[in-house]
Amino acid sequence: MSDLQHDINVTCPFCFETIDIRIDSTEGARQSFSYDCEVCCRPMTVTVVLGGEGVVSAEAREES
Ligand SMILES: [Zn+2]
Numbered sequence: 844m845s846d847l848q849h850d851i852n853v854t855c856p857f858c859f860e861t862i863d864i865r866i867d868s869t870e871g872a873r874q875s876f877s878y879d880c881e882v883c884c885r886p887m888t889v890t891v892v893l894g895g896e897g898v899v900s901a902e903a904r905e906e907s
Contacts, residue, residue: 851891853903858883862903868893877906 851864860882866874874891886906892899 846897849893849898851889851898851901853887853889853901855880855882855885856887856903856905857885864889864901866891878903 847868849866849868851866852861853864854861857880860880862878862881864878872893874889874893876889877886878889879886887903888906889901889903891901
């Protein structure tokens with residue numbers, strides 16, 4: 844099974860709400876991108892690591 848899209852959950856570092864983000868695995872095994880929180884609209888940096896089994900880790904931190 845090799846889905847090209849994965850849904851990840853990260854916790855906003857500002858308002859601590861859980862946010863669902865859909866990512867595309869064809870973008871690379873390690874992805875880092877800016878994302879505006881859907882709840883508080885502040886910008887965070889999301890880092891996602893993908894492995895053969897899917898999402899290995901996903902985290903968000905304050906954009907510096
Ligand atoms: Zn937020």
